[in-house]
Amino acid sequence: MPTKDIAGVTVEVNEEGYLTDPTQWTQAVGEAIAVEEGISLMTEEHWKLVHFLQKDYAENGVMPTIRRVKSTGGIPVKELYALYPGGPLKKSSKIAGLPKPASCI
Amino acid sequence: MKQLVILGAGTAGTMMANHLVRKLDRTQWGLTVVDQHATHYYQPGFLFIPFGTYSEADVRKPKADFIPKGVTHIQEGIDRIKPEENRVVLADGRELPYDILIIATGCKIAPEETVGMTDEGWRRDIFDFYTIEGAVALRDRLKDFTGGKLVIHLNEMPIKCPVAPLEFTLLAEAFLTHKGVRDKTEITYVSPLSEPFTKHNCAVVLGGMLDEKRITFVSDFNCERIDPVARKLICYDEREVAYDILVTVPTNMGDACIARSGMGDELNFIPTDKHTLQSNAHANVFVIGDATNLPSSKAGSVAHFQADVLTENIQRFIAGKPLDPGFDGHANCFIESGYNKAFLIDFNYDVEPVEGAFPIPVVGPFKLLKETWLNHMGKLAFRWIYWNLLLKGRPMPGITTKMSTVGKKLNKQKGA
Numbered sequence: 001m002p003t004k005d006i007a008g009v010t011v012e013v014n015e016e017g018y019l020t021d022p023t024q025w026t027q028a029v030g031e032a033i034a035v036e037e038g039i040s041l042m043t044e045e046h047w048k049l050v051h052f053l054q055k056d057y058a059e060n061g062v063m064p065t066i067r068r069v070k071s072t073g074g075i076p077v078k079e080l081y082a083l084y085p086g087g088p089l090k091k092s093s094k095i096a097g098l099p100k101p102a103s104c105i
Numbered sequence: 106m107k108q109l110v111i112l113g114a115g116t117a118g119t120m121m122a123n124h125l126v127r128k129l130d131r132t133q134w135g136l137t138v139v140d141q142h143a144t145h146y147y148q149p150g151f152l153f154i155p156f157g158t159y160s161e162a163d164v165r166k167p168k169a170d171f172i173p174k175g176v177t178h179i180q181e182g183i184d185r186i187k188p189e190e191n192r193v194v195l196a197d198g199r200e201l202p203y204d205i206l207i208i209a210t211g212c213k214i215a216p217e218e219t220v221g222m223t224d225e226g227w228r229r230d231i232f233d234f235y236t237i238e239g240a241v242a243l244r245d246r247l248k249d250f251t252g253g254k255l256v257i258h259l260n261e262m263p264i265k266c267p268v269a270p271l272e273f274t275l276l277a278e279a280f281l282t283h284k285g286v287r288d289k290t291e292i293t294y295v296s297p298l299s300e301p302f303t304k305h306n307c308a309v310v311l312g313g314m315l316d317e318k319r320i321t322f323v324s325d326f327n328c329e330r331i332d333p334v335a336r337k338l339i340c341y342d343e344r345e346v347a348y349d350i351l352v353t354v355p356t357n358m359g360d361a362c363i364a365r366s367g368m369g370d371e372l373n374f375i376p377t378d379k380h381t382l383q384s385n386a387h388a389n390v391f392v393i394g395d396a397t398n399l400p401s402s403k404a405g406s407v408a409h410f411q412a413d414v415l416t417e418n419i420q421r422f423i424a425g426k427p428l429d430p431g432f433d434g435h436a437n438c439f440i441e442s443g444y445n446k447a448f449l450i451d452f453n454y455d456v457e458p459v460e461g462a463f464p465i466p467v468v469g470p471f472k473l474l475k476e477t478w479l480n481h482m483g484k485l486a487f488r489w490i491y492w493n494l495l496l497k498g499r500p501m502p503g504i505t506t507k508m509s510t511v512g513k514k515l516n517k518q519k520g521a
Contacts, residue, residue: 077327081342
């Protein structure tokens with residue numbers, strides 16, 4: 001399993017840079033990944049999504065879909081795209097230290 | 106007398122009725138199937154209707170022909186399930202008590218979920234091919250098509266038969282070439298996914314085909330709305346794709362009766378154990394086919410493999426034995442690629458589609474992840490198998506419930 005030095009610590013990642021052990025996540029790691037993803041400042045709105053993903057993943061064991069983020073997390077889809085341009089769930093799940101959302105079917 | 110009730114007489118529910126009528130002690134158990142519709146459609150055949158390969162008559166038969174003797178068949182809508190009271194309320198107000206419930210209510214398109222989809226453009230220049238009405242309307246429109254922008258669009262995962270939109274795209278390319286209007290047509294495939302298919306190995310092979318056939322792939326496109334007047338799809342990130350004909354696979358949702366029963370997730374799919382098919386919430390409720398929330402494909406082959414596991418588990422549940430965690434996510438799909446050729450893929454929860462032979466390892470006759478004429482013939486032959494073997498719960502020679510890895514080139518699997 002590859003590792004990566006980020007924010008002063010070493011974390012295990014997969015080939016696409018997603019953390020493989022959520023317990024290695026810290027806010028500082030999240031901020032550093034955000035910078036790599038082109039988000040230089042994580043605002044409260046950015047964190048709101050990250051925290052929803054972490055909570056929902058912990059409760060259900062699967063990554064929520066955009067539909068679920070909207071219906072259960074209460075965050076409008078348009079806002080997600082404004083916060084995380086290009087791929088809201090792919091970026092925010094990486095920042096959250098969670099697996100890449102699989103459209104597994 | 107105890108009661109086992111099956112909700113839905115589609116592929117999964119019909120198979121379960123045929124399996125259980127032979128396995129249950131009929132002096133102890135009554136068996137009832139409920140479905141509001143009279144006609145059983147061979148849904149894989151819808152793909153061929155827009156191109157005139159199949160007619161409506163080729164894909165429909167009365168549901169009653171497939172419900173075995175000894176099973177009570179009720180043709181009525183379902184209002185709701187009351188799982189705490191072990192009863193089902195029908196649309197006409199009748200109540201059916203049950204000891205065991207099997208939910209096989211499937212999923213269907215929900216075009217109203219997308220703003221602009223069902224406005225004035227619906228079935229004028231916006232079509233689906235997941236319903237008989239949509240497939241027939243599209244056939245009539247394609248007949249007169251003289252060229253322009255043909256856009257095939259996948260709105261949201263999960264969908265029934267995840268390969269169908271790609272198959273449609275490849276078949277349309279061949280159809281338009283044959284018709285002599287391919288050079289006047291731009292074909293675009295629009296998907297919310299990053300790759301043309303959900304399984305990476307397969308996406309690489311099929312993505313190559315899209316390039317080869319000059320089909321543009323637009324990825325990561327989450328449709329915010331459709332403008333039916335300007336005829337364009339609009340993404341949340343403000344990208345736009347213009348069309349003359351839009352062939353869309355709308356959002357798929359579980360049946361509305363699941364929402365009314367408070368048993369589903371945000372898409373009305375029922376949280377289900379991915380190996381035993383028992384409902385997560387109620388021990389005497391089992392779920393099969395497209396109605397589940399499982400991370401397996403929503404496809405007839407999957408329901409077929411699930412039916413074997415569920416038949417075993419219903420008997421174990423009745424006997425008070427532990428359930429068999431036997432469902433491995435096995436799916437097996439032909440992928441039509443046009444010009445009388447097709448691919449075949451075989452995969453499960455853990456193993457991606459890889460090269461090999463099916464159903465007999467090494468021998469075949471079908472080749473996995475390869476484009477062959479024989480695979481295409483297999484797809485066409487499958488309609489007979491569906492009506493005559495699969496729905497009736499008869500064994501299919503050489504096809505096993507659990508996926509076989511013998512003779513497969515597993516080293517080609519990504520991330521295994």
